[in-house]
Amino acid sequence: MRRRVAIVGYAQSHHQHNMQKTREDMVFEVCKEALHNAGILREDLDTVVTASSDFLDGRTISSVFLSMAVGAFMKDESKVEEDGTFALYYALMRILAGSHDVALVEAHTQGSTLNPHQVTCFTLDPLFDRQIGVLNDIAAAALQARMYMNRHSVSEKHLAMVAVKNITNAAKNPYAHRKMPDLSVKEVMSSKVFYDPIRELTMSPISDGACAVILASEEKAKKFTDKPVWIEGVGTCQDSYLRDRNIENLDSLQTAARTAYKMAGIKNPLAELDVAEVSEKFAHEELMIYEALGLCKKGQGKNLIEKGTTRRDGSMPVNPSGGALGADPVCATGLIRVIEAAKQIKGEAGRYQVPGVRRALAHGQFGICAQKNTVYILGGN
């Protein structure tokens, strides 16, 4: 990268189903807290990039009444319409270009406004798939899960084990939405079926939530903090449309991860990464993500969950914060992973801290069956 860029501050809301707060209040509070966390003022910001969606927010130009809430008033700003990790990507590019030094990145969705799963129907091919009316993100995920499970002899129990790991981890995270400290595999496997094999507890909850991250160039970061978290690598990629790709694989995630690893000089991710925070909207996706990230060979994702490798006390913890199964405020979910990864590096993760984290991976996704993916490698020194 042309400049070193660091995360110097962050904040997130207490994600929940119906926050009883206006979108404006929710967003204002996290942005204010992120500035406070970085120890800077609004005046120190050069640029602001937000992430939200018109369809999910239920209004045209979703960002339009948020300029003041996010601190973008009289600032050079823009908005991406997808996961917050893409807003972070854009803010990073604005700093790398040399024309800005300090950026605030904000992402939010209030899932209680409009059901996000219904919104996914509007992302389908409007000329064919939408007209047929049988597909949405859950239905597509169910097809994906069955294809993957059949190919690699993965059972519903493996999916339940992922859910138990993440949802019990979430119980230790004060910001998570779904908290079930005593959840058992049996309980997951007897939860309501939406589309076989997708059950209530093997898919993410519908959450209201927001988060914000402050990015700074090397010179500024060193002024602001003793503990900057550096962005060592980044990669992003979009797959073909649902109908034109093999949903059994997460090819675009693999490409994104390879790009990020190359930039960060990582050759063996399992050995060189200390923790990963990934956006698994469905339990089976986490197993597929292990494989696409190169943490194991193709089809062996189930081994990592069977052996407990990815538990918080395992050798390669994944989602100690609870991941997307713990809280899923759609556009914010990926950026929350970045925050959680940064917290692990700074040793601020409290009851779900993994000891001795130096390098962490954060992943964000958007679209049906994780069509778009972004991967960040964060480091502490």
Added chain:
Amino acid sequence: MKRNVAIIGCGQTKHSSRRRDVNVAELVSEAVFNALEDAKVSLREVDAFVVGNMPGFGGIAQPEQWLGDSIGAAGKPVLRIATGGTTGGSVGQGGYYTVASGLHDVVVAVAWEKHSDSKEAGATTGLLHVGLANFFHASAYGLSLKNLVATSVVGAAAGVAVYQATFYMYRSGCSIKHFDMVAAKARRNAAKNKYAHLQWPGCTPEDIAKTEIITYPFRYGHVCPASDGASAIVVAEETVAKKKARQPAWFKGLASYSDEENQLQSENMGGVGVTDPSEQRGAWLSAMKAYRMAGIRDPQKEIDMAEIYQPFPSQELIFSERLGLFDEGTAWKALERGETDINGRMPLDPSGGVNATNAIGSSAMQRILECALQIMGKAEEHQVPKKVHNAVAHGWGGVTNYTTVTVLGDSPGR
């Protein structure tokens, strides 16, 4: 330390009320492949895509996920930027940052709108939905519905623009006659632009003045159309740019400062809102920053032409002043003297501008694209007669609060 970045190819579609011959994916790919052909760049050489439109108007959420394959974006980074009326400008600027960051070398930035696919009557009423979700909150929390009512009476784009125009008329002393002149110029210029929508060769202010007043101070003949169309640019770093293009259009300066939201909404938020929507401090700040980056000290002398975002004719006058091309309150005098004509001292919107063609997501991108065409000498019939060294492209939107300003030049500048 800054990386020099240029536009090396431009592509757009024919604009009209209904492009029934293509679907959205085909419309967007028409612009992309025109741009790639113009840039002499193959799809394989493209590293990344920046895309955007106004999702509500086309009725598709995240359309790039479905139509990505049609433009060759599968397997590549795709960044979706959407900021309302400024979307095209924001997408173009996103194209710049994507290359300037050093993460990618050759990028396609494409913006579009296909109004006719939507049940909306178009941008002028579709904007009512900016306040739609307020209704949910208002009813969920038992608040007064004043918020919703306020947003509705604004009357969307036209509703905001009439306030803005009357404020400007008061500030500058111009009259409806000058709006007739701008609208007639836009339609005359559009007649020379084969991609434009409302083409009217030889249109005179008197022709426009014959149309009825629909909401004071605007006549029917002042209002932009709702168009179907797309526009794309190929953005590249210096080595590629110099190899591929005889005369690249270099990005010299850019900014997008946010101002406060429209007056009625702000009133509901405590009455501290904008009192004069023609003031446009965001545009003024954006221009100052963009000129500073470009090393331009006196825009009145150093800028050779401008493409202003003017869905309503008053906006060409207002923003040419906010961008420092004329002194405050004098743009209409320059208009009277013919300075803003295609062959004038400071040609404004030689393409016809948004007033003649408004595929809303694409409109601000077209301003950048048209400036690039003028610098590259590829504007064909609407090429301004003088040599264009520096041009400024403007985008405007939100609820009067978003601006994009992009300065392009025939050399990378400092």
